[in-house]
Amino acid sequence: MAKKGGKKVYVVTVDMGYGHQRAAYPLKDIATRPRSIKKHNGSDVICANTYPGVPNSDKRRWEGGRGLYETISRMKKLPIIGRIVFGTMDYLQRIKPFYPKRDLSRPTAQLRQVYGAIKKGWGKDLIEKLNKEPLPYITTxxxxxxxxxxxxxxxxIYCLCTDSDVSRAWAPLNPKTSRIHYFAPNKRVKERLMRYGVQEKNIYVTGFPLPKENIGTRGTLRILKKSLGCRVGKLDPRGVYQKKYSHTLQEYLGKQYCNIKEKRPLTIMFAVGGAGAQRDIGITILKSLKDCIERGSVSLILVAGSRPDVFDYYTKVLRNLRLNARQKKNISILFHRSKFRYFELFNEKLCHTDILWTKPSELSFYSGLGVPIIMAPTVGSQEEYNRAWLHAVGSGFEQEDPRYTDEWLFDWLDSGWLAQAAVEGFMDAPRNGVYHIEDVVLRNKKSEIEDVHLL
Known part of the structure; x- marks a missing residue:
């Protein structure tokens, strides 16, 4: 429950993959619950589809959608039927091309169906509980x-968008008269929402909320700068980038964070999505880097997230590979059944990670922490836009063939390319989203990303 004297809000999310809950996690410090909702998920963030006492009718609606999405996402790699089924779902959720500029406010059939279910009572129990002790309401x-x-x-009412572009589903049925305020992670989302009919005065371009434990205080960014200072050295072993851009590094990081030497291997984190697809890529990477891992020059973190099936898969494969003691020392599996505890562990590991390898999901925004991203294939049309955004910022690249990671990855490192990507992300991807959101909601202060940020 809320501490006396501190301003609090209701932070409402949904348990569907990781994106919506990962966006809510950095706001946990300002979150509270009404007396009628018991604590769950290990925090005061409220999960709309799993909170204690959620009506069975609501639960069935939520579970149907989540189960279908996860099943179809895993089916995508099936030769023929998988592509057809996934393609159909993806088409229904597609984001229309941004150009030519035009009015896109006409509601879709899917949006009308959502509103039809709401009019029949979907979500009413939750709102009635929150209305007994009304506070600012932030949902992801x-x-x-x-x-x-x-x-x-x-x-x-505030709605936090979780991708670099959004479909018509994110805007209300009657956007011009709606009182929902939006937190946009980038400028493109603001422009898109306005095309859907949302009034400009109701949109704040705050950036995606990143975890405070990876940033440090808003003014100094001490934790972020120290992590990036260590990372640049690992990503630029020949000093190509550091020599060419030494003045840039000193200006943006400060001399105290340049040329930091940290005694650890180059650390790569491979993260699967919430549906558990693409887990096999992690094993392919491991096999390719096996010799480097044994020499102690590379450490690999396989992220199973909160999925026991992915954890079991990785555990079984590692056992069958019969790794020796030195290899085991530099390979770890990141897993916790609680998603919020998983996010906490993930953020802790990320401070000492040099490369994040994942599909371009909401984790694309984590490039703002100065972490270069190697992009696995996309799953869903919104990730195509995230991929384009990473390219525009300069902090992400498509993976080459994972079977030959031991060849192309070290070519990239020798060129200083990944070090440059890390710094580009730090400089051009928004990183203070959580602080901007707190300014708007708690202090009634308009607070947005700086103009220097792209897109």
Whole structure:
């Protein structure tokens, strides 16, 4: 429950993959619950589809959507039928081309169906509970924003977008009269929401909320700068980038964070998505880098997230590979059944990670922490836009064939390319989203990303 004297808000998310909950995690410090909702997920963040006492009718609606998405995502790699089924789902969720500029406010059939379910009572139980003690309401999912507005929530309503571009589903049925305020992770999302009919005054370009434990205080960015200072040395073993851009590094990091030597191997983190797809890529990477891992020059973190099936898969494969003691020392599996505890462990490991290898999901925004991203194949049309955004920022690259990671990765390192990507992300990807959001909601202060940030 809320501490006396401290301003608090309701942070509402959904348990569907990782993206929506990962966006909510950095806001946990300002989150609280009404007395009628017991603590769950190890925090005061409220999960709309799993909170204690959620009506069975609501639960069935949520579980149907989540189960279908995860099943179809895993089916994508099946030769023929998988592509057809996934393609159909992806088409229904597609984001229309941004150009030519035009009015895109017409609601889709899917959006009308969502509103039809809400009018029949979907989400009413949650909003009635929150309305007994109204506070500012921040949600990381569009449907739960619609819950609040349609069921008469009396507090302010904020919706936090979680990708670098969004479909029509994120805007309400009648956007021009809606009182939902939006937190956009980048300028393109603001422009897109306006095309959907959302009023400009209701949109704040805050950036995606990144974890404070990876940033440090807003003014000094001490933790972020120290991590990046160590990372640049690992990503530029020949000093190519550091020599050419020494003045840039000193200006943006400060001399005290340049040329930091940390006694650890080059650390690569491979993270699967919430549906558990692409887990096999992690093993392919491991096999390719096996000799480097044995020499102690590379450490690999396989992220199973909160999925026991992925953890079991990695555990079984590692056992069958019969790794020796030196190899085992430099290979680890990151797993916890609680998603919020997993996020905490992930953020802790990320401070000492040099390369994040993952599909371009919400983790694309973590390039703002000065971490270069090697992109696995996309899963879903929104990730195509995230991929384009990473390219525009200069902090992400498509993977080459994982079977030959031991060849192309070290070519990239020798060129200083990955070090440059890390610094580009630090300089041009928004990183203070959590602080901007707190300014808007807690202090009634308009707070947005600086103009220097791209897209």
């Amino acid at each position: 999912f569009f449907t739960t924003a619609f819950f609040a507005e349609e069921h008469g929530y009396t507090g302010d």
